[in-house]
Amino acid sequence: MFPAVLLAAALDFGIVRDAAPQLARGFALTLEIAVTGTIGALAVGVAGAAARISPSAAARAAATAFTEFFRNTPPLVQIYFLAFALPKLPGVGHYLILPAVVAATLGLVLHQGAINIEILRAGLLAVPEGQREAAAALGLGRIDQLRYVLVPQAARISLPALGNNVISLFKNTTLVASIGVLDLFGEANDIIAQILVSAELFITVGVIYVICVALLGTAFRLLERRLALA
Amino acid sequence: MSSYLTALPALVRGLGTTFAVALASMALAVAFGFIAGTLRSVLPKALDLPLLGIIEFLRGIPLLVLMYFLFFGLPQLGIHTTNNAAAIAALALYAGALGSEIVRGAIVSIPMGQTEAAAALGLGTFSILRLVVIPQAIRRMLPPFVALFALIVESSSLAALIDVTDLLQAARQNVERDPDIALPIYLTVLVAYFIVNYPVSLASQRLEKKLA
Numbered sequence: 001m002f003p004a005v006l007l008a009a010a011l012d013f014g015i016v017r018d019a020a021p022q023l024a025r026g027f028a029l030t031l032e033i034a035v036t037g038t039i040g041a042l043a044v045g046v047a048g049a050a051a052r053i054s055p056s057a058a059a060r061a062a063a064t065a066f067t068e069f070f071r072n073t074p075p076l077v078q079i080y081f082l083a084f085a086l087p088k089l090p091g092v093g094h095y096l097i098l099p100a101v102v103a104a105t106l107g108l109v110l111h112q113g114a115i116n117i118e119i120l121r122a123g124l125l126a127v128p129e130g131q132r133e134a135a136a137a138l139g140l141g142r143i144d145q146l147r148y149v150l151v152p153q154a155a156r157i158s159l160p161a162l163g164n165n166v167i168s169l170f171k172n173t174t175l176v177a178s179i180g181v182l183d184l185f186g187e188a189n190d191i192i193a194q195i196l197v198s199a200e201l202f203i204t205v206g207v208i209y210v211i212c213v214a215l216l217g218t219a220f221r222l223l224e225r226r227l228a229l230a
Numbered sequence: 231m232s233s234y235l236t237a238l239p240a241l242v243r244g245l246g247t248t249f250a251v252a253l254a255s256m257a258l259a260v261a262f263g264f265i266a267g268t269l270r271s272v273l274p275k276a277l278d279l280p281l282l283g284i285i286e287f288l289r290g291i292p293l294l295v296l297m298y299f300l301f302f303g304l305p306q307l308g309i310h311t312t313n314n315a316a317a318i319a320a321l322a323l324y325a326g327a328l329g330s331e332i333v334r335g336a337i338v339s340i341p342m343g344q345t346e347a348a349a350a351l352g353l354g355t356f357s358i359l360r361l362v363v364i365p366q367a368i369r370r371m372l373p374p375f376v377a378l379f380a381l382i383v384e385s386s387s388l389a390a391l392i393d394v395t396d397l398l399q400a401a402r403q404n405v406e407r408d409p410d411i412a413l414p415i416y417l418t419v420l421v422a423y424f425i426v427n428y429p430v431s432l433a434s435q436r437l438e439k440k441l442a
Contacts, residue, residue, distance in 0.1 A: 072423070073424050085417065174295060202302070206299060
């Protein structure tokens with residue numbers, strides 16, 4: 001977009017070198033939030049998908065309502081709700097004052113978890129009905145049918161979409177900075193507020209995220225190839 | 231509670247801004263998506279590579295980082311924007327990159343025989359796309375583009391963080407004035423986004439089933 005000369009003249013990446021230790025601290029927290037969030041979202045996805053195929057109509061309805069609400073509302077607003085609205089709940093609010101990093105991670109878990117429920121449910125439905133019937137004919141109970149026959153196949157079908165959701169969660173970790181959490185993006189903004197120079201830091205941070213996303217994408221493609229049933 | 235009621239008109243105005251930002255971003259994203267996606271489906275590999283690089287970059291960078299760069303970073307390079315323009319530009323670039331994948335995917339999904347038949351009738355590359363391939367591909371683009379709009383509405387909430395007075399920002403301003411109304415205000419905002427986005431998601435799913 002801009003002539004390289006103009007960019008080089010206007011930008012001073014020496015700033016980034018001075019900021020490196022602080023950015024590294026932020027990046028460690030970003031990874032921590034991403035890993036915790038991914039595990040949490042996967043747990044929500046598995047529990048929710050199980051509820052959505054359960055024989056109990058109430059469990060199915062509750063899981064469907066959860067899925068539709070949390071995937072059709074912005075994760076940023078969910079984070080704001082958990083951080084600022086939950087503590088105002090009459091009676092129990094003062095027990096619900098969460099540290100910012102917990103509220104932020106929980107917001108990501110709810111949104112990305114709701115998407116996981118939908119992905120895993122679709123994966124289970126995509127396994128041909130004959131597989132379940134064959135498993136039942138072999139005398140497997142409902143749980144064993146899921147464990148040995150349906151889930152292993154559904155997991156493979158769901159893997160590309162789950163991978164995309166992990167990447168989306170990773171990118172959304174930047175939202176935690178909006179409530180004062182010092183992740184990579186939060187630290188970058190903190191430095192910018194002190195030195196009042198921003199382009200170099202946003203470019204650096206942006207490139208770090210793009211590289212991580214590319215690495216995650218490659219890792220998931222390799223995993224898919226490894227797990228593929230030839 | 232009365233303070234909650236006095237905040238409602240501001241929330242409604244904020245929702246209006248959210249719609250305006252989302253619609254402008256969507257229009258630009260569709261245009262960008264069509265141009266980039268069509269180009270990517272016809273360009274030879276060597277020329278396609280830089281375009282692919284730009285699109286992968288836009289898909290990989292977190293939207294918030296892109297938005298902050300456009301709003302806070304660009305002035306340093308002598309390019310000044312308003313907060314609304316920066317928000318719309320960031321959303322349009324991000325959604326446009328996703329849109330280009332939708333367009334390219336739909337175009338390459340049309341069987342080669344269609345292109346070959348049109349070429350045999352003497353049509354040029356541009357006419358083949360315009361008269362034969364794109365009209366068929368549009369049906370396949372519709373459900374993902376509708377879903378993309380829901381994603382844009384949802385993602386437009388990030389504009390509040392660069393002071394665009396959208397729905398979330400209206401809520402933030404009112405909660406700042408009176409923290410005691412945080413619960414009803416943020417609940418209202420969540421429900422408002424849900425009421426907008428749920429029918430859009432449903433429409434996308436219905437279309438997908440209908441066109442499948």
